[in-house]
Amino acid sequence: MALSGFEGFEKRLELHFFGDDPKNVGLGLRLLDFETLDEQILQAVQCTVVSAVANHYFDAYVLSESSLFVYPTKIIIKTCGTTQLLKSVAPLLHHASSLGLTLTSCRYTRGNFIFPAAQPFPHDSFQNEVVYLEDSLPDSLCYRKASVMPSKTPSHSWHVFSASTEATSYPLNGDVMYTIEICMTELDRDLARSFFQRPGSGKNGDTAGKEMTEITGIGEIIPGALICDFAFDPCGYSMNGIDGDRHSTIHVTPEDGFSYASYECVGSVYDCDDVVRVLKRVFKVFRPATMSVSTTCASHEVWTLVAGALEPLGMKCRSCAVDEFPAAGNVVYQTFTTHRNK
Amino acid sequence: MAAEEGQVVSVHTVDAWNEQLQKGNDTKKLMVVDFTASWCGPCRFIAPFLSELAKKLPNVIFVKIDVDELKSVAQDWAVEAMPTFMFLKEGKIVDKVVGARKEELQQTVAKHVATASA
Numbered sequence: 441m442a443l444s445g446f447e448g449f450e451k452r453l454e455l456h457f458f459g460d461d462p463k464n465v466g467l468g469l470r471l472l473d474f475e476t477l478d479e480q481i482l483q484a485v486q487c488t489v490v491s492a493v494a495n496h497y498f499d500a501y502v503l504s505e506s507s508l509f510v511y512p513t514k515i516i517i518k519t520c521g522t523t524q525l526l527k528s529v530a531p532l533l534h535h536a537s538s539l540g541l542t543l544t545s546c547r548y549t550r551g552n553f554i555f556p557a558a559q560p561f562p563h564d565s566f567q568n569e570v571v572y573l574e575d576s577l578p579d580s581l582c583y584r585k586a587s588v589m590p591s592k593t594p595s596h597s598w599h600v601f602s603a604s605t606e607a608t609s610y611p612l613n614g615d616v617m618y619t620i621e622i623c624m625t626e627l628d629r630d631l632a633r634s635f636f637q638r639p640g641s642g643k644n645g646d647t648a649g650k651e652m653t654e655i656t657g658i659g660e661i662i663p664g665a666l667i668c669d670f671a672f673d674p675c676g677y678s679m680n681g682i683d684g685d686r687h688s689t690i691h692v693t694p695e696d697g698f699s700y701a702s703y704e705c706v707g708s709v710y711d712c713d714d715v716v717r718v719l720k721r722v723f724k725v726f727r728p729a730t731m732s733v734s735t736t737c738a739s740h741e742v743w744t745l746v747a748g749a750l751e752p753l754g755m756k757c758r759s760c761a762v763d764e765f766p767a768a769g770n771v772v773y774q775t776f777t778t779h780r781n782k
Numbered sequence: 783m784a785a786e787e788g789q790v791v792s793v794h795t796v797d798a799w800n801e802q803l804q805k806g807n808d809t810k811k812l813m814v815v816d817f818t819a820s821w822c823g824p825c826r827f828i829a830p831f832l833s834e835l836a837k838k839l840p841n842v843i844f845v846k847i848d849v850d851e852l853k854s855v856a857q858d859w860a861v862e863a864m865p866t867f868m869f870l871k872e873g874k875i876v877d878k879v880v881g882a883r884k885e886e887l888q889q890t891v892a893k894h895v896a897t898a899s900a
Contacts, residue, residue: 467821474826492824493881494864499823510823646886666863668881682863 444558446676448693448700449551449623450506451525451563452518455532456767457541459513468512470499471539480535482508484527485519490678491646493668497685502670502678507689509680513541518704520691522558526569529576545604545767546577551623551732552597554698566599573601583607583766591759591775595625596732604767616709618737620718624728627692627699631656631727635694636675645670652677661721662688662705662714681705692726701726709741719749731755731776736768743772750776790816790836790844799855802845806870812894813843813870817856820848822864828882835891842895869894 459468482488487503494500501508505523509516515532519525526548533543548569553559562572570586577584581603589598634656637648649669653659658679659667665681665688672678675695681688688705703722707714723731731750735743747757755776762772793799806813816832818825836844849856849864859868859875867887869877876894879887 470821470823472823474823477823478827489827489882491881491883492827494819494822494824495862501824501827644885644889646883647889650886666880668883 444555445695445698446693447521447553447555447558448625448691448698448702449553450518450520450691450702451523451550452516452548452621452704453525453528454516454547454619455514455529455536455543456545457513457515457536458544459539459541466512468539468541469510469515469536470512472510472535476535477508477510480531481528484531485517485523485525487519487523490670491649491668493666493680493682495666495682495684498682498687500668500680500682500687502668502680506678506691507680509687509689511685516687518689518691520693522560522563524560524563526562526572526576529573533576533578543578543581544606546573546581546602547736547765547768548573548599548601549621549734550599552595552599554595554625554700569599570601573603577603580605585765587763587765589761589763589771589773591732591761591773593730593732593758593775593777596623596730596775598732598734598761598771598773600763600765600768600771602765602768607766616737616739616741617706618709618712618715618735618742619706620704620715620742621734621736622703622719622722623732623734624701624703624726624730625699626729627694627701628727629696629699631725632692632694632696632699635671635677635692637671637673639674643671645672649677649679653679657721657725658690661703661718661725701728707742709737709739712741712745715742715745716749719746720753723750723753723755729778732773733776734771734773736771738769740770743770743774746774747776754779787840788837790832790846792846792848794848794851796852796855799845799847799852802843803870803873806843807872809843810872811841811843812891813845814891815859815868815870816844816846817849817859817861817864817866817868818846819850819864824882825865828865828884828887831884831887835888839891839895842891
């Protein structure tokens with residue numbers, strides 16, 4: 441374990457609920473009191489809140505190791521390092537049911553860990569993660585699928601587990617939403633340096649984070665979004681963006697040798713032109729040597745735009761894998777490397 | 783009045799709010815207004831920290847406004863995200879912190895307390 445560094449690759453869990461109690465359904469999961477969230481859910485995962493913000497649609501927390509988003513009937517937790525994310529499932533389901541909410545779908549995704557041997561159970565293997573998840577979920581989520589989507593880059597592959605009470609996903613309100621999850625490795629060294637705090641700058645995690653958001657161009661990726669950012673000591677950066685009912689999030693581990701950055705956002709296929717702009721801006725912030733882009737969407741509009749956005753910037757598409765999952769729809773996993781790399 | 787010192791004062795009516803504003807104007811004290819909401823988890827996260835700050839700084843007026851209760855005030859001050867902390871001196875906004883950000887909140891309060899006593 442001597443050669444182990446900080447694990448940047450996150451584990452991501454997204455749970456959707458249904459509530460038929462009209463008293464609770466407006467706020468749903470947002471009624472979970474903070475103490476419950478903090479002491480029973482985040483502690484199970486070994487995370488604490490470092491900063492947070494909310495609007496009328498959802499609560500967004502920056503955690504000591506990543507992010508938490510709480511919507512009325514949806515919760516997303518994304519954690520990195522050696523956190524035990526899946527331990528949050530049981531307490532979450534328990535507290536959700538006390539609010540009259542029942543689980544309708546669950547999606548767990550992650551990339552390839554850089555330091556797999558450092559991961560504790562059940563994250564020591566995808567197989568164990570799947571068994572652990574299967575055991576944590578109610579039988580009503582009877583449509584289940586687990587798959588590792590490959591790429592031609594051995595260090596990148598996409599692990600997906602999805603479970604649902606329905607076989608297929610039906611878009612709510614006729615709007616088809618997508619989720620993009622980007623994992624970047626071998627960041628440009630000069631750009632990565634911006635995510636180190638300058639010793640003696642007199643800045644704290646909040647103000648140093650704000651400065652990083654500005655100087656790196658992260659603030660301009662989604663111009664209308666309000667950003668809640670935090671810089672870790674001595675290095676590392678996290679931010680959550682809130683823009684109406686849409687979240688975005690970035691996490692950066694800038695250390696040379698295992699540098700990593702992730703970007704995630706959601707959007708509607710009706711304005712999927714945004715995807716191209718967002719991808720280009722994200723790329724320019726980090727200029728990674730390797731980049732994987734996973735899109736999750738019931739339809740096909742979004743993934744076809746990805747290569748067109750990145751190739752003019754000098755990235756080459758190396759692989760593209762497509763698979764279909766219960767509730768999630770199509771997951772398309774594409775990897776890109778710079779031309780100079782094979 | 784003295785009973786309010788060292789506490790975060792919740793105002794529930796526009797009249798009570800105007801009264802606090804007036805008090806801020808008259809005393810020329812720094813006023814920190816926390817725009818909060820009952821459904822906002824991040825607001826509950828920062829609340830104990832704000833109470834501690836208020837206890838330590840009896841010379842700063844801390845006011846809490848529920849954005850659903852006093853919609854018109856929240857709209858007038860263009861509050862979109864919660865919590866939002868407005869820093870007022872004699873009725874004018876001198877600073878703003880958006881989000882539950884302990885260190886930034888503490889630092890911003892310190893900055894304005896320092897200039898007020900200078």
